[in-house]
Amino acid sequence: MTDPTSGPQLIRCASPEAFIHQTALYLAEHIDRAVAVHGQCLLALSGGRTPAPIYQRLGAAVLPWRHVTVTLTDERFVPPTSPDSNARLIADSLGAGVAQAAQFVPLWSDTTDLERAATLAEERLGLIHRRFDVVVLGMGDDGHTASLFPHTPKLVAGLDPESSRSCIAVEPYSPAPTQPRLSLTLSRLLASDRIVLLLTGEAKMKTLERALAGDDAVDMPIRAVLRQTRTPVDIYWGPES
Numbered sequence: 001m002t003d004p005t006s007g008p009q010l011i012r013c014a015s016p017e018a019f020i021h022q023t024a025l026y027l028a029e030h031i032d033r034a035v036a037v038h039g040q041c042l043l044a045l046s047g048g049r050t051p052a053p054i055y056q057r058l059g060a061a062v063l064p065w066r067h068v069t070v071t072l073t074d075e076r077f078v079p080p081t082s083p084d085s086n087a088r089l090i091a092d093s094l095g096a097g098v099a100q101a102a103q104f105v106p107l108w109s110d111t112t113d114l115e116r117a118a119t120l121a122e123e124r125l126g127l128i129h130r131r132f133d134v135v136v137l138g139m140g141d142d143g144h145t146a147s148l149f150p151h152t153p154k155l156v157a158g159l160d161p162e163s164s165r166s167c168i169a170v171e172p173y174s175p176a177p178t179q180p181r182l183s184l185t186l187s188r189l190l191a192s193d194r195i196v197l198l199l200t201g202e203a204k205m206k207t208l209e210r211a212l213a214g215d216d217a218v219d220m221p222i223r224a225v226l227r228q229t230r231t232p233v234d235i236y237w238g239p240e241s
Contacts, residue, residue, distance in 0.1 A: 019238025143220025
């Protein structure tokens with residue numbers, strides 16, 4: 001297993017198809033291994049356009065889905081019927097059969113109170129008495145990951161590696177996020193056997209290089225993931241299609 005003290009491992013994929021194939025294979029292998037070793041697998045998945053085709057490929061694989069539990073790294077404060085919902089993206093990408101076989105733990109709740117939704121998500125996550133097997137993250141051009149955005153009011157609390165919180169409410173802020181959100185905290189994201197960061201395109205590579213060159217996580221929250229030595233981080237990069 002990769003030693004987290006050696007720093008993130010970067011894997012460059014030669015083509016968009018290779019990126020989808022290699023990352024889906026990576027996740028499939030970890031799902032199989034976790035179920036073989038622990039009898040179950042716990043995944044925290046990010047939303048967005050980058051992982052969607054990977055999830056589609058993964059959903060077509062023959063895997064022990066009934067032993068898999070899926071939750072989200074973050075979620076917009078919208079119902080699962082909304083096109084902006086990460087829960088909807090995961091269900092649509094993995095496919096109806098997989099979605100029915102695997103257990104899904106949502107972050108969103110049917111309430112108008114964002115803080116209440118965060119508390120309810122915290123309670124649901126608290127019923128999962130184990131570490132994640134794999135956390136899938138993305139990264140924005142501003143260096144945010146999950147819904148931990150630069151300079152937002154709750155960012156310092158969200159980045160506390162010793163926090164007892166699993167989920168926080170993230171209010172809209174200028175310039176981002178523009179919508180209220182729910183996000184796993186850094187401490188919960190790091191409670192994983194490994195983290196995989198998925199990136200495509202030259203712009204994201206330049207953002208990654210900038211993140212690796214500095215250490216101010218308030219300015220670029222992804223640095224808190226890249227700089228820590230608790231959990232191994234694998235970075236898969238591919239060219240844009």
